[in-house]
Amino acid sequence: MKRSIAVASLVAAFQILAGAALAESPEAARAREQLESYRKLPTFQAPGEAFDAAACMKGKSILSIPASSAVPFIKTIQSSMSKVAQKVGFNLKIWENQGQPTQWVQGFDHAINNKFDLIDLMAGADPRFLVPQVKAAEAAGLKVVAAHLTGYEQPIPAGVSGVVPIDYKRAGALLADWAIAKTDGKANAVVIGINDVLSTESMMTGIKEEFGKCAGCKMSYINVTLPEMATKTQTNVQAALTADPSVNYVIPIYDVLSQWVVPAVTITGKSDKVKVATFNGTPFAIGLVQEGKVEVDIGENLDWIGHAVIDAEMRMICGLAPVKDPKIPLLIFDKSNADTAGKPPQVNTGYGDAYIDGYAKLWKLK
Amino acid sequence: MAGKAGAARGGNKALVDGFERLALVFVFAATIAVFGYLRPESFFTWSNFAAILGSQSVIVVTALGLIIPLTAGDYDLSIANNLTFAATLLAVLNVNHQLPVGFAIAAALAAGAAIGVVNAFFVLYFRMNSLIVTMGVGTFMHGLTLWLGDQQTISGVSDGLVNAVIVNRLLGVPLGFYYAFGLCAILWYYLTYTAAGRRLLFVGRGREVARLSGVAVDRVRLGGFVCSGLLGAIAGVLYVGTTGAADPSSGLSFLLPAFAAAFLGATSISPGRFNPWGTIISVYFLVTGITGLSILGISNYVQDLFYGGALVIAVTLSQIVRGREERLA
Numbered sequence: 001m002k003r004s005i006a007v008a009s010l011v012a013a014f015q016i017l018a019g020a021a022l023a024e025s026p027e028a029a030r031a032r033e034q035l036e037s038y039r040k041l042p043t044f045q046a047p048g049e050a051f052d053a054a055a056c057m058k059g060k061s062i063l064s065i066p067a068s069s070a071v072p073f074i075k076t077i078q079s080s081m082s083k084v085a086q087k088v089g090f091n092l093k094i095w096e097n098q099g100q101p102t103q104w105v106q107g108f109d110h111a112i113n114n115k116f117d118l119i120d121l122m123a124g125a126d127p128r129f130l131v132p133q134v135k136a137a138e139a140a141g142l143k144v145v146a147a148h149l150t151g152y153e154q155p156i157p158a159g160v161s162g163v164v165p166i167d168y169k170r171a172g173a174l175l176a177d178w179a180i181a182k183t184d185g186k187a188n189a190v191v192i193g194i195n196d197v198l199s200t201e202s203m204m205t206g207i208k209e210e211f212g213k214c215a216g217c218k219m220s221y222i223n224v225t226l227p228e229m230a231t232k233t234q235t236n237v238q239a240a241l242t243a244d245p246s247v248n249y250v251i252p253i254y255d256v257l258s259q260w261v262v263p264a265v266t267i268t269g270k271s272d273k274v275k276v277a278t279f280n281g282t283p284f285a286i287g288l289v290q291e292g293k294v295e296v297d298i299g300e301n302l303d304w305i306g307h308a309v310i311d312a313e314m315r316m317i318c319g320l321a322p323v324k325d326p327k328i329p330l331l332i333f334d335k336s337n338a339d340t341a342g343k344p345p346q347v348n349t350g351y352g353d354a355y356i357d358g359y360a361k362l363w364k365l366k
Numbered sequence: 367m368a369g370k371a372g373a374a375r376g377g378n379k380a381l382v383d384g385f386e387r388l389a390l391v392f393v394f395a396a397t398i399a400v401f402g403y404l405r406p407e408s409f410f411t412w413s414n415f416a417a418i419l420g421s422q423s424v425i426v427v428t429a430l431g432l433i434i435p436l437t438a439g440d441y442d443l444s445i446a447n448n449l450t451f452a453a454t455l456l457a458v459l460n461v462n463h464q465l466p467v468g469f470a471i472a473a474a475l476a477a478g479a480a481i482g483v484v485n486a487f488f489v490l491y492f493r494m495n496s497l498i499v500t501m502g503v504g505t506f507m508h509g510l511t512l513w514l515g516d517q518q519t520i521s522g523v524s525d526g527l528v529n530a531v532i533v534n535r536l537l538g539v540p541l542g543f544y545y546a547f548g549l550c551a552i553l554w555y556y557l558t559y560t561a562a563g564r565r566l567l568f569v570g571r572g573r574e575v576a577r578l579s580g581v582a583v584d585r586v587r588l589g590g591f592v593c594s595g596l597l598g599a600i601a602g603v604l605y606v607g608t609t610g611a612a613d614p615s616s617g618l619s620f621l622l623p624a625f626a627a628a629f630l631g632a633t634s635i636s637p638g639r640f641n642p643w644g645t646i647i648s649v650y651f652l653v654t655g656i657t658g659l660s661i662l663g664i665s666n667y668v669q670d671l672f673y674g675g676a677l678v679i680a681v682t683l684s685q686i687v688r689g690r691e692e693r694l695a
Binding site for chain 1 (some may be wrong): 665
């Protein structure tokens with residue numbers, strides 16, 4: 001009898017211990033819950049009421065000025081925008097440039113002189129450097145829109161007519177959530193951002209808020225500048241990993257940075273212990289997820305963004321209610337679904353195509 | 367009496383000479399000592415030094431590529447564009463066209479040498495300034511790079527190359543370091559102990575004098591541009607080996623650090639001459655400073671203050687020492 005009680009007690013004690021070991025910390029459980037809805041194929045949600053785009057855009061024109069024509073993801077968004085404009089039937093001209101603000105100024109002059117209806121400043125052609133030009137364009141009756149530059153919570157910069165925001169804060173929060181969930185609430189992360197880029201502020205707000213809710217987590221931040229990211233990122237990450245051997249996550253908030261973060265982790269001999277989580281969903285970075293060098297890349301469908309930007313700008317030209325939330329989804333790519341982006345990964349692949357039909361109906365093209 | 371004074375002056379000169387040669391090495395050692403004292407547990411570790419040594423092969427090779435035409439009195443501003451073009455060509459051939467990585471590397475190196483020939487053709491045949499020609503050719507190459515890679519970052523390059531550059535190690539240090547070190551030794555031997563290397567220096571010191579002395583100046587300068595092109599392409603191959611990917615623009619940011627290392631290197635080991643050992647010491651001195659500041663958690667603007675400040679102060683000190691040397695002579 002005594003023996004059976006002792007055995008039963010031992011089994012019970014073992015179960016309690018095992019249960020405690022398996023149970024997730026509340027922080028990790030919360031983080032996992034946050035991530036869940038971004039693991040499913042996104043569905044289309046209309047950002048506003050339906051309208052006859054072809055009719056109201058007849059004879060209208062948009063000039064799109066990219067931050068630089070040499071940046072791969074901007075080029076992809078703009079080629080989507082061009083296709084959409086062709087489909088709707090209006091003139092969209094891309095002002096090709098090498099990233100010099102003087103070239104952006106020339107774009108403004110061109111748009112004003114040629115009576116365009118709207119100037120689209122795409123993904124980093126920063127209106128804060130163009131205040132006199134924005135004023136001149138608006139005085140001449142043109143609308144100026146900063147697209148893919150600000151987060152939802154950031155104010156409209158430099159007096160432009162409108163913005164097409166991206167949920168950067170959410171993207172940042174998801175990166176922190178990923179590290180929290182995977183380390184069971186014991187993340188020690190080195191975050192790398194680019195303060196020159198306006199969206200960094202929004203992403204960092206999301207990251208800090210989430211890590212702030214995790215008592216057992218730690219984070220440090222490294223800022224690299226755009227011109228120096230190729231020469232400084234690797235050195236700084238190596239130094240950070242050397243300075244604190246307990247770091248278990250490196251979070252380059254834009255996946256372009258991951259090409260220098262991965263060698264830093266390899267050279268310091270920490271590939272097994274330190275994981276990389278990043279954002280943007282650029283094909284090469286999803287390739288790094290497929291190779292196991294990056295653990296997760298939170299992707300944004302650039303073709304979807306192209307549609308959403310055109311939708312918001314058409315509404316502005318047509319005098320409809322401005323879009324506050326363009327409903328551009330985020331999708332988590334990890335080893336379980338990275339192959340859906342293609343092998344080798346292709347742009348705009350892996351997100352489904354619900355939005356193509358969705359926008360066609362919204363614009364009454366169908 | 368006069369003999370004693372002369373001997374003393376000679377002794378002083380030798381001392382000043384030696385100090386000037388090794389000043390940067392002393393400052394480098396002092397930098398290591400200071401950071402080691404402040405953070406012995408993280409800075410003074412072999413893994414830290416291995417990481418520092420193993421991560422700079424691209425800048426070292428780019429800087430070595432620059433000092434060859436600089437020795438002959440020419441500038442090669444196209445070297446960073448050459449680097450990105452070679453990297454992109456390698457990635458396109460290996461990833462997009464599934465060609466063996468060895469073939470892709472050979473093609474990238476051949477392209478680098480060809481760019482050197484193009485630079486030399488315009489500079490030597492049309493007697494144009496190398497600064498203008500290489501800037502123009504470099505910009506043209508950037509356009510070609512964007513076209514070739516479809517303005518995208520290309521990842522998925524053969525693991526064999528990545529393993530051979532940063533994964534496989536000797537004494538804990540990634541092999542990339544040894545390639546750069548080996549190239550440095552070859553270049554040092556070439557410039558110091560071969561007739562061709564001495565001709566390069568001679569041409570750089572005075573083209574007309576060299577020509578009148580029977581040196582085939584144009585051929586020497588052509589060789590300089592071709593070597594520079596080839597080393598730019600090798601740097602591109604090492605860059606792909608480091609990142610496992612190639613993108614069309616980021617390699618361009620290596621140009622100024624490479625120039626900084628070349629000029630800082632010219633204040634040390636063989637003062638007044640662009641020299642390989644001085645160059646490699648400069649690269650590692652600058653990166654050690656930046657790593658130390660990062661380990662201390664100091665903001666990145668201080669890194670720029672260190673980088674720029676170290677460059678200007680080192681060159682200034684070198685000038686002061688040289689002034690004293692001239693007075694002693």
